Amino acid sequence: MSVPLRTAAVVGAGLAGLACARALAEAGVAVTLFDKGRAAGGRLATRRVETGGRRLGFDHGAQYLTARGPSFATVLETHAVRWPAVADREAHVGTPGMSALPRALAAGLDLRPSRSVVGLARRERGWILRHHEGDLARGPAPDRPPEEAGPFDAVAVAVPHAQAAPLLPPALAASLAPVRVAPCWALLVAFDAPVPLPDAVRPDSGPLAWAARDSAKPGRTAEAECWVVHAGPDWSRTTLERRAEEVAPELLAAFAELAGALPPALHLAAHRWRYALVESPLGAPCLVDPSLRIGAAGDWCLGPRAEHAWDSGTALAAALLGS
Numbered sequence: 001m002s003v004p005l006r007t008a009a010v011v012g013a014g015l016a017g018l019a020c021a022r023a024l025a026e027a028g029v030a031v032t033l034f035d036k037g038r039a040a041g042g043r044l045a046t047r048r049v050e051t052g053g054r055r056l057g058f059d060h061g062a063q064y065l066t067a068r069g070p071s072f073a074t075v076l077e078t079h080a081v082r083w084p085a086v087a088d089r090e091a092h093v094g095t096p097g098m099s100a101l102p103r104a105l106a107a108g109l110d111l112r113p114s115r116s117v118v119g120l121a122r123r124e125r126g127w128i129l130r131h132h133e134g135d136l137a138r139g140p141a142p143d144r145p146p147e148e149a150g151p152f153d154a155v156a157v158a159v160p161h162a163q164a165a166p167l168l169p170p171a172l173a174a175s176l177a178p179v180r181v182a183p184c185w186a187l188l189v190a191f192d193a194p195v196p197l198p199d200a201v202r203p204d205s206g207p208l209a210w211a212a213r214d215s216a217k218p219g220r221t222a223e224a225e226c227w228v229v230h231a232g233p234d235w236s237r238t239t240l241e242r243r244a245e246e247v248a249p250e251l252l253a254a255f256a257e258l259a260g261a262l263p264p265a266l267h268l269a270a271h272r273w274r275y276a277l278v279e280s281p282l283g284a285p286c287l288v289d290p291s292l293r294i295g296a297a298g299d300w301c302l303g304p305r306a307e308h309a310w311d312s313g314t315a316l317a318a319a320l321l322g323s
């Protein structure tokens, strides 16, 4: 009989990590959740900006959430509201911004924000995590050795596949090879006057794939007309390593072409999502080594929607509990 699982570390507090952490905690496991960001959410993100005394908000990652299975449907019923602008589906959003949904799901969990996990080591008494303060991708390399946390009976790695690879044992990391994830440049732009477009637009040609009047989503408090515009995967790939300051005006020009004419911009910024939308998933709910009690989860296991991340994290918790 296997030793019961008493403690676990979850790396990544996006939807996959939150689903995994909640399921483990519900089973009585003491869970510690680490994320390099300042709060839970990952790609369910809202950027808040103040400009000229006005408060603005942009959901610059996931735009709306849909559920096909009962588990995620319950999450949306509890923590999100309908957004009727996308008429063809049961689209839901968090309020007053998308990031409110993961924050609600993180309530009651032992979340350590602003911790970048840089290594995992299996010792006799369990898994040790090595971590640095802050998001290492955004700052200079630290001049101090990493801190350690643990030991933990099990570890769940719930980060994008390319960021999971260096943390996982080689046999699990090798399974990630077929996974493909497209990048996405997002434009965050605010205006003083209405833009002559419907609340949600999905262009079928040109550099843009999506544009939405974020300030018209339910429950928003923005004090100007705020838009989020996403470039398509081809355009995002060819411009991936360019600076946000260069990309923003180009996306604005493409948006002006779509709208016909635009009022002057009050705020303009671009955000690069290096791992945005899954193109080729793993094709399994999660990756796990039951003997080592380590596994990985994320949307990249199952597909491009947030629900895939939720289902993958839930599956990983079940696999670790069964091990």
Ligand SMILES: Cc1cc2nc3c(=O)[nH]c(=O)nc-3n(C[C@H](O)[C@H](O)[C@H](O)COP(=O)(O)OP(=O)(O)OC[C@H]3O[C@@H](n4cnc5c(N)ncnc54)[C@H](O)[C@@H]3O)c2cc1C
Binding pocket: 011, 012, 013, 014, 015, 016, 017, 034, 035, 036, 037, 040, 041, 042, 043, 044, 060, 061, 062, 063, 064, 065, 066, 115, 116, 117, 118, 158, 159, 160, 163, 184, 186, 230, 273, 275, 276, 277, 297, 298, 299, 300, 304, 305, 306, 307, 309
């Ligand atoms: C532009 C864009 C538009 C989208 N639109 C939609 C949509 O309309 N509908 C939809 O359903 N889905 C959409 N998605 C996809 C959806 O956002 C994702 O499927 C889902 O959020 C993925 O959750 P996750 O937990 O797998 O990963 P993430 O949300 O990426 O979470 C991973 C977490 O791990 C953390 N992390 C990474 N490395 C480390 C480390 N070394 N140490 C500590 N923490 C680490 C990150 O900070 C992050 O919080 C969109 C995504 C993007 C980017």
